[in-house]
Amino acid sequence: EVFTSTQDLQQVFLVERNLVDALAKYLIKAETRLGRIRRYLQEYEAVRTDMGWTSSPEDMAMSGNKAFIESDQHPDSTSNAYNNATLDSNSDFNPTESDSSSNNIDVVGASSETSSPDSFDEALLEKLAGNPLHTFHLMKRLTVYWKHIDAQVLQEEWNGVLRALFGDLGPQQPQYLLPADEDLQGAAQALVRLHHVYGLNMSSMVRGDIWGVQSSAELSAQDCLYMGKHSFNLGHYAQSVEWFSEAFNLAGFEHNQTISQDQVSEFLNTALKAHEEAQTQFQQQIQQEQEQRGYPDILTIENVAGSTENNENQWHTTLPHPSAITDLKDDLPNGFKYNSPNDDETNFFDLCRGNTLLTPEALSTLHCRYEHRGSKFLLLMPAKVEYHHPSPAGLVTFHDVLSDAETIAIKKLAHPVMVRAMVQGVEGKGNTVSSTRTSKVAWLDESLDPLMDRISRRIEQLTGLSMDQTREHSEMLQVANYGIGGHYNPHHDYLLVDKTPEELANINPREVLMGDRVATFMFYLSDVTRGGATAFPRMGVAVWPKRGSAAFWFNLRRSGAANDHTLHGACPVVHGSKWVSNKWIRERGQFNTRPCSLNPRE
Template sequence: MIQYVLVLLLASVVQSDIFSSTAHLQNLLHLERHLVTTLHDYVDRTEVKLNEVKRYLNLFYDSYQEVLEEKVPVPGNGEDMVANPLQAYQLVKRLSVDWNTIRRAMSTDDWLPIRKLTKDYRQLMPGKEDLQGAALALVRLQDTYKLNMTDVARGNILGVPQGTSLTARDLLFLGKQSFNAGYYAHAIRWLDEAMTKARLEGNTTAGVTEILAFQASAVDMHDKLFERTDIDVSDYDTFGYPLNGTLSAHRAALASTRTRKTVKLGNGVSVHDEQLNYMALCRGETLLNPVQESKLKCYHETRKHPFFLLQPLRVEVRSLEPLVVQFHNLLTEGQTDLLRQIAEPKLARSMVQADKGSEVVSVSRTSQNAWVGPKDHPLMARVYKLVESVTGLSTDVDEGHAEIVQIANYGMGGHYTPHFDYLLVDKEPEEIQYVHPKELDAGDRTATLMFYLSDVTRGGATVFPKAGGSVWPKQGSAVFWYNLKKSGGPDTLTLHGACPVAIGSKWVANFWIREKGQIFRRRCELDPEL
């Protein structure tokens, strides 16, 4: 069964980026199980060979034991032993029969099945980049969710036991990766934990001396930030003060700005505050005041559509400005499972638009996605119709009213930093020239509806840092908002991000609805504020 699974997945997996999709990590698990089974066979065959060698050695020593113990007199220096007919017989038998048995056993290459397996599935095998990506995913989780590093080292994340723990060598590696990524305070914390674990292990996986040397370098780099006058220390990951030496009053004042005293929302917030809001919302903190929260509500809605007369929409308002709503129970468990199955063979690392219309692998988004159209499966056609009924907007892909659906799977620490979904309204004229005419004809992304195709054990929320709203994944539900105002201008309050997946697997299906075809469905307003 494992062999069959591996054959199916091989065609769809691309080298590296294994960590960015739980689907591909699952495939990697299947491969390791196959490798372990093959290794067990290798051990069994090798033990048979070793037993043959041991048997030959035992035959040799048994034949000469009495001579070696000088229980049988041997004339001369022992060369006359071959004159003994029994000794001569045993010698000929060993080299004509027993040695041939060993030779035949050793002539087979028992490592060949393992070599073939790793060669056939080399696209699945993770490389150095995957290990670095996985390590940074753990660093990201610690940074976002303020994880207790001792708990993490012992195998507990956000109160959920993981059934495994980290060695001192693991913790040292995480410290190095944190340092290389500019997380200096995090690096020092990981290294502190590595020191503790090394002592408990008795320096078996990593030595205290090795860790101390790297820790000294990390502390030195951390402290040097406070001596620089060309940077804002609050933009860096520090403890807010140098660990060695003193801190001037001026630099202390700058460092203290890292800890904010009030929550800031709206379009006027700084990028720094946007990031703080993003991380706070990911942790489940409430940024809205009681008055704002009291205006959020749940209700049933028929949209005057016959489809919803018997089973009204279950609507939960998650933000009023911009209006963000979550529709519950839109898809059944079976439908969400099928959508994941349709997408899995097509998964590839998420790309983002770069200069001159090109696309590059995203560093701000660690996920893998697949593009599925309404004609790819009968269920997709029904889902497109459902989205049209729920939103009141046209989802005709052939006419350019909507895009082909993007189904995304987020792996360990999978996230998407705060961004906007609109594509055109914020581009400069020199950038517009690289946009495909078909894209220009379809207009911008006027609205987004995103289905959650799975629950997430910990993390994975969709948050709006400027609005202070958050939506938590619930399998079968969908979140909806307009990216553009009715005047056609961008709604910058729709800045949103996907929080890192701490535990579990996150699957979503993004429906991006374009301006074309909505002229009579969402009428324009002349007021630019509307």
């Protein structure tokens, strides 16, 4: 016993002091951990609200144990996971750098089967996945937040919960689609791109409103800082200034402060400086080019000041070349309302935003017609053809060429074999993944399903061209699905005609034998809520996705020369899911179906 001597009692007091010290330390650690869990649940609120799910995640995950959820403790913002993992550790504007000590788990998540509540609603889920803000937050939660929870919180009993959800192997099994760091970066880049291309209003955006579609997902000061870094790294200095300014403002009045204004100001100043320098450099470059080209005095820097952003983009073409403008005028007699037809970037962005570039006279020549296009099959049910451009070699849309059931069937066939889309490598060498094209694609062989053959026959009837795949007159059907902010920078579909002999030597000889992609027939397999047009900056025309319709154009002239006015790109998807399907028609098999011409301009 100890109560009989004060000496022993003193010892007991000491023991208790140590015990209390240990408990206090444990409590701080436990609260930090619980703070992380609480933060996760709080961030999830926006999903719950927009999905109309009534049972709270805390009910679902921890039934009966609500005590700490209801306490008014706030997560410690100085030690939150997002902060540590992605922002504070990189003062060099490189948001890709992450806390390497916690890199043991790259991908974590849950399958829709296991984590969805009973009131699972397919349409709502599609809306959720088609929302860029929700997508960004999903990636943030399952990469940064989850990584920290997993590393520090998960103990034996929690492992039991995971085993019940995911089986013995845990959530790292390959069949679960789990985001990695690159997904978070991709989602951030998508938001940055949407803001850049569509000139979206920043303050609406951080409040969850993107192009008029409101959601409960908002952006914090810390999120804006993260976006600013991405913009900066992409060389979009003007945009990064906007993001950092928004981060600074938000940091001033956030209820649950995610970051302090001091933490933002350094970035803001650096971006401002970089932006000013880029502007000065650009103006000097314009001056130089003007002198070299002998532009008339009337074209001053002020006249082109509106396009200062040009030097901050990856694919822009430089100032219009006077001789090129004359060339284009020959071809496109009904000109543009404004802009130069050679200012690809400005035109592309304008078209993506829904502006019309053609003059009223040019527009008045456009029309829709029922046509049988020389096909006996189409005599009874003529094709609905929309002409998008006044020039005869222009672009058309065929409406209602696929039924809803067919669009669903194609997507279903493609689903199991979708992979990240590639672009042709430099100098024609191989294929490579690139940020200029963000989508997943599948190639469907004719033998896969009788539907493939039916589709080919339909294209033959509509275009008069041969699709005979066994003789390589056309390629397999390509199906593409764009994710959030998914896009494809302006490009030409031809593969050979613009290549030098050295570049051609790097291309598979079989491709060369098939001849170039003489024409493109592109189905839209879905409607898109906002964005996602196919824009042709040199024609001044955009085609808007409509489920079941298809765009068609010739990439080559009858002479075999490239028609570079067919430059086109996929505008970023703002809301919704975009599916397209390409059938590329090869040149060699068409000598019977498309007479050639010796006139290089035909």
